[in-house]
Amino acid sequence: MSKEVRVRFAPSPTGALHIGGVRTALYNYLFARKKGGKFLLRIEDTDQNRFVPGAEDYIKSSLDWIGIAPDESPWNPGDCGPYRQSERKPMYMEYARYLLEQGHAYYAFDTSEELDAMRQRLTAARVVSPQYNSITRTQMKNSLTLPADEVKARLDSGDPYVIRIKIPRKEEVRLNDMVRGWVMVHSNSLDDKVLMKSDGMPTYHLANIVDDHLMGITHVIRGEEWLPSAPLHVLLYKYLGWEDSMPEFAHLPLLLKPDGNGKLSKRDAEKHGFPIFPLNWTDPISGELVDGFRESGYLPEAFLNFLAFLGWNPGDQRELFTLDELVEAFSIERIGKSGTKFDINKAKWYNEQYLRNKSDKVLAEYLLADLKKENISVSQEKAEKIVAVMKERATFPSDLWQEGRFMVFAPKKFDEQVAAKKWNQDAIKVLTTFRVKLAAIDAVLTAQLAREMLGEAAAAEGIKLGKVMQAVRLAITGVGAGPDLMQIFEILGKEELIKRIDFALDNIVAS
């Protein structure tokens, strides 16, 4: 029997959660569900300088929005807590000490000025990669170069120090990535990364390995930006004696800019006018607001579906998937290797698909909510009729109202181009006759009845209905295009129609 799958999403609370992060979380979630395992969330807040208030709530809300809440998290702890690295601070030193004892790590006392000087010296000497490594460490202030008593004295006196990993000089480090296959790196291209910072906090590298091990993580699914440091992580598992339980790695392709190249960034959102964050976010320091998919009118199921397909596909030609269907279809093997450009058109298309699949009842709620903001009230019945005819042309729920304002408000002005082309004596005659007929009926105006009456009006004037339809539409809605006119007539009703015809007759100026 194989071990229960446990995966984690491990964001840093340094600002709004980027869409790429949401995708990483989603893939982790899908994999966990598919394998009947657990999806955990761990907050990686070891850098106290970069902590941003509210970022953690933002992460939670984002995942909740698309329905992928973690099984274990700071706000829903399991047996492996705490789930914030800052709260796990006391746990890391033990492992750093073990590394020290085993000779795989050492104390370093260099100041940042000394480190800068070292890098400058190496750069000046045209060393290809100036780094703290097996060669340069012999010239720096650390427990490898300093006499033992001085090291002890420094530690005892509370001198600031860091603990660095001692990367072996000649070793081939390899890992079998689930999306990329074998990746090999020679240890001489690795540097002696800091494991414990002088403030007593671990760096990402140590904390990550320790926590993943302690939390029983079986698969690490994360962004490709981590691939270069994965060999370091492999080495840490080995030195900590956890090689046998080392998780499998899957490095996800990055999300790229829609135009040109480069990683998708906040600037792209501003430049192209579409969101790249799941929810609205106001920076607590600058006060700057960035738009979210949710507030921009994207439905969570559409956003989710869109996101899943950024770098993954099911291998067949289906494109519309619910979360459950995604779970069913998901596999890491079908994740692509290359970076993915972000195309907002596809996101809009998904939104349209999901919007149209919603019932008129649900859609009416969106409409009613928008109407309420403007203190307009219409009946549930009328709202449902309106959305029924509007939904085929809407991308966002707000379009239901924005594109259909004429359903409530009579036009005050009329599209001049349409008026110039279509408004003529024939139109005026037909409308006038139609108005008379309308005033004479008692029955409730249905689309079918409206159609008959308008046809009769045209026939009475000896005019082909098709010739004047657009003018009629103009008179009633103010514009030249829209949903089926007879449906609009039915929704508007007799009285409103008469009013609008009268107004149009008085106000449209024919050219």
Add this chain to the structure above:
RNA sequence: GGUCCGUUCGUCUAGGGGUUAGGACGCAUCCCUUUCACGGAUGAAACACGGGUUCGAUUCCCGUACGGACUACCA
């Protein structure tokens, strides 16, 4: 610069030693329709380049180019 990763229509991608290289978004045309939209149909549109290996390569290998990530006491 160095290390690592990648490269099929504009975009997301399927495929894989012999295919008319398939689908989706977007675009165009046509049909439906009183209009627009929806829907339907059709079309334009791709294997980065150069060498191998092979009877045959877009597919395998090697280079080149291009792109990306990383190169902090940030994650």
